[in-house]
Amino acid sequence: MDSYTLQAVQSGLAVYHAMQAEIDVLEQSAHHAVKLSKEFEILQTIRGIEKILGLTIMLETGDIHRFASAGKFASYCRCVDSLRTSNGKKKGSGNVKAGNSYLSWAFSEASHFAVRYEALAQRFYERKKARTNGIIAIRAIARKLARASWMMLKHQ
Secondary structure (H helix, E strand, C coil), X not given: XXXXXXXXXXXXXXXXXXXXXXXXXXXXXXXXXXXXXXXHHHHHCCCCCCHHHHHHHHHHHCCHHHCCCHHHHHHHCCCCCCCCEECCEECCCCCCCCCCHHHHHHHHHHHHHHHHHCHHHHHHHHXXXXXXXXXXXXXXXXXXXXXHHHHXXXXX
């Protein structure tokens, strides 16, 4: 490796370490701000939801009582299709941008972790994937996690 490449790699690593240190400080301050929150502790009991995803879900959701049902919450989390059909015919293209994109991301990440580490989620994923495809199966697990989160937070 020539000296210029080595210098570029070293400066890239220095930037990476500086950014990682800042991220760690921000994560710690956010974690301390909500550490005692009962909702945060409840969310962390769900397999696949760790510190950052729990913080994201809790802070982006706000008051869980504003959602009348688990389905409404899952819809807000963009975990439900925005299809409108009648008599087998498609009515419009739906509103695919409705809801919270951060919650959509958080539940998708949590579903990937759940498939990796939870046997029940993995079995459901394999069954769903055999009938459709992997993306639809992950979104189905994300919907289940969103509904479970609503139930746990609403009925503590």
